[in-house]
Amino acid sequence: MNENNFLDLISSRHSVRAFKETPISEDKINALIKASTKGPSSGNLQSYQIFIIKDTEKEKLVEAAHGQGYINEAPLVMVFCADPKKCSIDYGLRGEELFCIQDATISCAYTQIAAHSLGLSSVWIGSFDEDKVSQILQLRDNLKPIAILPIGISNETPEITSRRPIDEIVHEF
Numbered sequence: 100m101n102e103n104n105f106l107d108l109i110s111s112r113h114s115v116r117a118f119k120e121t122p123i124s125e126d127k128i129n130a131l132i133k134a135s136t137k138g139p140s141s142g143n144l145q146s147y148q149i150f151i152i153k154d155t156e157k158e159k160l161v162e163a164a165h166g167q168g169y170i171n172e173a174p175l176v177m178v179f180c181a182d183p184k185k186c187s188i189d190y191g192l193r194g195e196e197l198f199c200i201q202d203a204t205i206s207c208a209y210t211q212i213a214a215h216s217l218g219l220s221s222v223w224i225g226s227f228d229e230d231k232v233s234q235i236l237q238l239r240d241n242l243k244p245i246a247i248l249p250i251g252i253s254n255e256t257p258e259i260t261s262r263r264p265i266d267e268i269v270h271e272f
């Protein structure tokens with residue numbers, strides 16, 4: 100891919116919080132699932148688990164996410180969970196407390212960009228009751244939910260968000 104195309108792609112993604120009912124094709128779902136595993140991960144362990152939520156559990160997730168109803172509108176919802184146990188075997192406390200969370204985060208970020216490349220929209224949801232999400236998904240082995248990603252065809256014109264000035268964030272030595 101032309102590098103400018105990729106930079107345009109990441110610059111044109113914006114969060115969408117209203118979705119059409121139109122289902123996502125199985126081909127696109129499979130492409131997203133593949134993309135979700137393509138990122139780097141600590142020791143290539145891929146210390147994360149991903150849950151695909153299509154039906155009734157979506158309503159429960161809305162409640163766990165403090166009423167963010169767009170979760171229920173989206174035809175596809177993916178929940179990204181860190182796997183501290185898996186990561187701690189090789190990386191001890193740093194794996195348990197940090198690397199697995201980074202692994203799951205990267206996986207979600209890749210999926211969000213991949214969705215945009217396929218003409219789909221999404222919003223990263225991090226505001227939720229972790230215990231409730233764990234209960235809904237019947238999480239075992241200390242899996243820690245990191246992000247909920249509703250994905251679908253946009254039913255709104257997204258807000259074009261701005262970014263802080265680069266010099267507030269990037270520092271040269």
Ligand SMILES: Cc1cc2nc3c(=O)[nH]c(=O)nc-3n(C[C@H](O)[C@H](O)[C@H](O)COP(=O)(O)O)c2cc1C
Pocket residue numbers: 112113114115116167222223224225226227258260
């Ligand atoms: C860690 C994290 C948590 C977020 N949690 C929520 C959330 O719970 N609900 C929501 O509507 N948006 C949430 N967002 C989306 C941000 O509000 C959004 O990405 C940000 O305002 C920038 O807008 P953009 O995605 O359109 O560039 C979250 C984003 C991140 C990275």
